[in-house]
Amino acid sequence: MPAVTVSDITTLARIPEPAPSAAERGVRSVTEAPTGFEGEGFPVRRAFAGVSHTDLDPFIHLDQMGEVEYAPGEPKGTAWHPHRGFETVTYIIDGTFEHADSHGGGGTITDGDTQWMTAGGGILHIERPPEALVASGGLFHGLQLWVNLPRALKLAPPRYQDLRAAESALLSTPDGGVLLRVIAGEVAGHAGPGATHTPMAMVHATISPGAQLRLPWRRDFNALVYVLSGAGSVGAERRPVRTGQLAVFGPGDVVTVAGAEHQDARHPALDVVVLGGAPIREPIAWGGPFVMNTRAEVLAAFEDFQAGRFGQIPAERVPHGDLGELPTQPA
Ligand code: MN
Numbered sequence: 001m002p003a004v005t006v007s008d009i010t011t012l013a014r015i016p017e018p019a020p021s022a023a024e025r026g027v028r029s030v031t032e033a034p035t036g037f038e039g040e041g042f043p044v045r046r047a048f049a050g051v052s053h054t055d056l057d058p059f060i061h062l063d064q065m066g067e068v069e070y071a072p073g074e075p076k077g078t079a080w081h082p083h084r085g086f087e088t089v090t091y092i093i094d095g096t097f098e099h100a101d102s103h104g105g106g107g108t109i110t111d112g113d114t115q116w117m118t119a120g121g122g123i124l125h126i127e128r129p130p131e132a133l134v135a136s137g138g139l140f141h142g143l144q145l146w147v148n149l150p151r152a153l154k155l156a157p158p159r160y161q162d163l164r165a166a167e168s169a170l171l172s173t174p175d176g177g178v179l180l181r182v183i184a185g186e187v188a189g190h191a192g193p194g195a196t197h198t199p200m201a202m203v204h205a206t207i208s209p210g211a212q213l214r215l216p217w218r219r220d221f222n223a224l225v226y227v228l229s230g231a232g233s234v235g236a237e238r239r240p241v242r243t244g245q246l247a248v249f250g251p252g253d254v255v256t257v258a259g260a261e262h263q264d265a266r267h268p269a270l271d272v273v274v275l276g277g278a279p280i281r282e283p284i285a286w287g288g289p290f291v292m293n294t295r296a297e298v299l300a301a302f303e304d305f306q307a308g309r310f311g312q313i314p315a316e317r318v319p320h321g322d323l324g325e326l327p328t329q330p331a
Pocket of ligand 1: 081083088125127
């Protein structure tokens with residue numbers, strides 16, 4: 001169950017019913033996220049696996065981290081590692097994660113908080129559960145999204161935004177059947193706190209059994225719905241979806257998602273994240289932790305990293321772990 005809920009959903013602002021003339025977005029594909037392991041071995045689902053860059057643009061990569069119930073001593077994070085050419089958005093639904101980077105950014109995010117890191121021209125960072133959570137174990141569930149940067153901003157100065165759960169805009173549907181948390185961008189005039197280089201929106205929706213979300217969505221944005229947990233359907237055609245599946249929508253004004261009448265006891269509602277942004281439409285050259293426009297730029301990033309041009313690990317952070325092997329997988 002997501003940490004951010006409301007006791008009385010009827011007190012929230014409601015999104016309007018779409019106009020009769022609004023065009024329903026059709027469902028282009030539904031794919032299944034394979035399971036893998038990230039960093040020191042925490043379980044992830046690779047939400048975008050098998051989907052073309054063109055359909056994902058401006059997004060590059062999405063990992064669902066957990067949901068996992070750690071035993072004491074078990075929680076895991078990443079070693080220090082570099083990034084260049086994009087932004088990472090880490091949204092913690094349940095549990096706690098710590099972040100530190102070579103640009104002075106960092107902090108602890110927990111239960112509905114989001115951190116937005118613009119790697120831009122280059123950064124070193126580490127992402128880990130805090131010591132207390134390692135000792136105690138406990139529930140951990142979150143998302144990490146990679147948002148591409150256009151050529152003109154690939155080498156922008158790094159930036160760190162710490163977005164607290166209380167800053168998200170909380171909204172409901174006209175019948176109160178859906179809780180919407182706007183983390184970035186805008187829904188029906190209600191803006192979330194995230195500031196993005198690339199115009200985009202990110203919404204976490206909890207859809208009650210049998211309820212329907214008809215979400216107004218900018219026509220110039222793509223539209224992706226990833227199922228965090230539960231069962232339901234997408235589009236006017238009511239195509240079935242369940243935990244770990246990604247739906248890519250075609251063009252239009254409205255994204256429709258419905259919760260199945262029956263949900264399993266552990267996840268009593270359908271939880272989805274809705275993502276959309278303005279496509280960048282540039283070539284993508286992706287090598288490990290670097291996402292550039294050309295292969296030569298990726299090779300230059302590896303050279304700059306090996307030559308120490310990505311900055312220094314802050315001295316007080318070194319006990320957390322030395323700079324490990326250069327990752328070849330997204331981290
Ligand atoms: Mn990283």
